[in-house]
Amino acid sequence: MRRTFFSLGDPGFRSHFAEFQRTAFRLETLQKYDVTYERTEFERFLAGESRGTFPGLEGWLRRVGEGTRRGKEFRRVHILEEPLTDYARFECLWSYRHTVAAGEDVRIIPVPAGQWPEGLPRRDFWLFDSRRLVLMNYGPDGTFVSAEALDDPEPVAEAVRWRDRALAASTPFPEYARRFDELMLSSGSGRPA
Structure with a gap:
């Protein structure tokens, strides 16, 4: 089955976050999102x-907090090219710290600009309960274009392999953040929030 969504607010797209039973995994590959x-x-x-107050993030923090209290797992790996873009710095300083505190397991794979981790796609996706794959499509400027929900066994199995590879190659965000803070403070280009 394949279903396409053209809005992040589409009830069908949002239902994946309410209906998953155990695990929600996100691979992020862009260096800038325009949402x-x-x-x-x-x-x-x-x-x-x-x-x-960051109202756009507050709903996600509530969802993660409520879900983790019920035993659900929220995991995310972001492949970040270094030096970081302004948007990646923004995510690290103003978003990830708070989502981790709410219970999300955020991880980072840092790579030098122009390089990419072997065996991982340059494509964003969500994987729910290792059974439902939602491919995320973005324009060149990071704007959301569409999402395609699939439950076909072959692409789902490939996404499971990508997830496992990404998790094995990643650094937990709190560990990455310590290094990140040192770089930010020594360069004078920002401050932790």
């Missing part, structure tokens, strides 16, 4: 202002 619910906070970050 409406982050724009104001990203502009604040670029202007050197303090982090605000």
